[in-house]
Amino acid sequence: MKKLLEVKNLSIRFETKKGVAHAVRDISFDVFEGETLGVVGESGCGKSITNMAILGLLPENAIVTADKLEFEGEDLLSLNDKSWQKIRGGKVGMIFQDPMSSLNPCYTVEYQLNEVLKIHRPELNKAQRTDKVLSLLRDVGIPAPKERLSAYPHELSGGMSQRVMIAMAIACDPKLLIADEPTTALDVTVQGQILDLLAGLQKSKGMSVIFVSHDLSVVRDITDKIQVMYAGEVIESGQTDKVITSPLHPYTKxxxxxxxSFNDDKSELFSIPGIVPDLLARPKGCQFAKRCFNRSEKCDEQWPKIEQREERTLRCFHPVS
Amino acid sequence: MSVLKVENLKTFYPVKGGKVVKAVNNLSFTLEENQTLGIVGESGCGKSTLAKTLMALEEKTAGSIFFGGKESAQMSLKERYQYIQMVFQDPLDSLNPRKKAWEIITDPMMINTNASKKECIKKASELMELVGLRTEQIYKYPHMFSGGQRQRLGIARSLVLNPKVLILDEPVSALDVSIQAQILNLLKKLQKEMKLSYIFISHDLSVVNYIADKTLVMYLGKVSEYGHNDQIFNSPYHPYTKTLLKSAHISSSNEIKEFPKLIDTELPSPLNPPSGCFFHTRCPVAKDECSKIIPPVEIKREREVSCLL
Known part of the structure; x- marks a missing residue:
């Protein structure tokens, strides 16, 4: 398989009045062709900001450093605005969490889908664009697509809006699709349909997918690889079934x-005590040490390095055995 | 004796053009002391309207609500709020940003009793300790607390009048999983210590399976299936319950995994509900008669079901 995206030691920091906030610290991962990578972690752990870096959508005050940030061998860090346009929406598609607020309420479905094609497929004429829009809407399973063309976002349900968002994301046959919590805002019945749709599209178009979610049961079912993030670091990554069935990092566990769990066990749930560290005042050692049940003095003092262990990468001194 | 009994409850909203949205349509259930009733269903099925009606935030159209044997019509609002209280979904939106923690917690006390400020502060610190907050935080404002701590504040406020029943409307949906577990453990502990009864509204079936004793599945304002948790979750009867369990990717039963997909993903408009069984337009196993006959609520396999099949 060919390597599509290669990220090596990516760090993203923000200089604020109160000091430097390291939103993402030293993360490395690859995405191969046709593969699905799941990203999980609590709010504020850097999941979304990593995706923004891949799409070049970070705010101006973000400082990005990386040994490598390459898409199809092309260095993303040296791109100018114009070259970014080719990647964004062209080779990399993105689906956001809340479909209602990611569509422009002032324009029709047709206008918004057309816009993508106008920018990325200038060779198409008006009639060809309309045909393409209709076939996209059919691809994402919207019934009576012709009638939906003139609909405004408020006339669509949550599931329908998310389908339109997906149609926009796949309009230019991207090689990589980034789905940032695509089903979190949807009902469970709709969630199932959208996940099936994504899986089907991935197969038929041979896309790679980065699937961000906090819902581990969804990630387990649809991803090949998984990476667990905590306080802007990847603390464990590997094959999904291995990580889920035998987690090594105490945080993953x-x-x-x-x-x-979905059985008759009604005993007290395990809960991780405490809250995530303040990014402006990070602890010196392991970021998770304060909340960890397996820590030693070393964890407070030293920052654990990334290691390979049991076919996965891990950042921990005392893995769960 | 049941602490809450609801009989044929209806809450309708009139809309333009003489139409009516039947948000809660003929619901009946009972809640026993120290038990939890889970309420599940898609958005727009009437879960929150039910909560609001029980809290007298919406007026019921018909039916009766009994609080410990006493009909709601014979109770003053003050009496009612000492019996039943509510915890809301979004912990930040439901706390007044201009008030300090102790004021937020004891607001219901100041309105409904003649307690002095000193008594309020004392009560607030007791409650904060009970829900796992540090008592020195009583002079802090909501924005100074984390998400999980804010939900603890909301829970403390709901307990200040010593109610018997708590309505929990999606209390953990806005929280991360690790914090969600902390709050669920707290709710279980409080229930045991204070003999509370809960109505737990959620769209997360694994959470409801964990915390509830009985579950009521709602569809367009009506009951689909209502019974003990092991029946609803381990051997569901109604095709809608099966659909929910299948979509949530949680059940390991083959019957659920292989259950056919929904025909139509969209919830029908509550303004124009389908004829016959409301679910027949989406039901993968519907028969001809489902579009003609409104299924009665019957006892089948030890639970209440409204389905012709």
Whole structure:
């Protein structure tokens, strides 16, 4: 398989009045062709900001450093605005969490889909664009697509809006699709349909997908690889089934144990004590040490390095055995 | 004796053009002391309207609500709020940003009793300790607390009048999983210590399976299936319950995993509900008669079901 995206030691920091906030610290991962990578972690752990870096959508005051940030061998860090346009929406598509607020309420579905094609497929004429828009709407399973063309976002339900967002994201046959919590705002019945749709599209178009979610049961079912993030670091990554069935990092184990299991066990849930560290005042050692059940003095003093262990990468001195 | 009994409750909203949205349509259930009733269903199925009606934030159209044997019509609002209280979904939106923690917690006390400020502060610190907050935080404002701590404040406020029943409307949906577990453990502990009864509204089936004793599945204002948790979750009867369990990716039963997909993903408009069984337009196993006959609520396999099949 070919390597599509390569990220090596990516760090993103913000200089604020109160000091420097390291939103993402030293993360490395690859995405291969046709593969699905799941990203999980609590709010504020750097999941979304990593995706923004891949899309060049970070705010101006963000300082990005990386040994490598390459898409299809092209260095993303040296791109100018014009070259970014080719990647964004062209080779990399993005689906956001809340479909209602990511569509422009003032324009029709047709206008918004057309816009993508106008920018990325200038060779198409008006009639060809309309045909393409209709076929996209059919691809994402919107019934009676012709009638939906003139609809405004408020006339669509949550599931329908998310389908339109997906149509926009796949309009230019991207090689990589980034789905940032695509089903969190949707009902569980709709969630199932959208996940099926994404899986089907991925197969038929041979896309790679980065799937960000806090819902571990969804990530387990649809991803090949998984990476667990905590306070802007990747603390464990590997094959999804391995990480889920035998987590090595105490944080991964804690996350899995705090979900009520679907059986008759009604005993007290495991809960991770405390809260995530303040990014402006990071602890010196392991970022998770304060909340960890397996820590030693070393964890408070030293920052654990990334290691390879049991076919996965891990940042921990005392893995769960 | 049941602490809460609801009989044929209806809450309708009139809309333009003489139409009516039947948000809660003929619901009946009972809640026993020290038990938890889970309420599940898609957005727009009437879960929150039910909560609001029980809290007298919406007026009921018909039916009766009994609080410990006493009908709601014979109770003053003050009496009612000492019996039933509510915890809201979004912990930040439901706390007044201009008030300090102790004021937020004891607001219901100041309105409904003649307690002095000193008594309020004392009560507030007791409650903060009970829900796992540090008592020196009583002079802090909501924005100075984390998400999980804010939800603890909301819970402390709901307990200040010593109610018997708490309505929890999606109390953990806005929280991260690790914090969600902390709050669920707290709710279980409080229930045991204070003999509370909960109505737990959620769209997360694994959470409801964990915390509730009985569950009521709602669809467009009506009951689909209502019974003990092991029946609803381990051997569901109604196709809608099966659909929910299948979509949530949690059940390991093959019957659920192989249950056919929904025909139509969209919830029908509550303004124009389908004829016959409301679910028949989406039901993958519907028969001809489902579009003609409104299924009665019957006892089938030890639970209440409204389905012709």
């Amino acid at each position: 804690g996350l899995l144990d705090s979900i009520p």
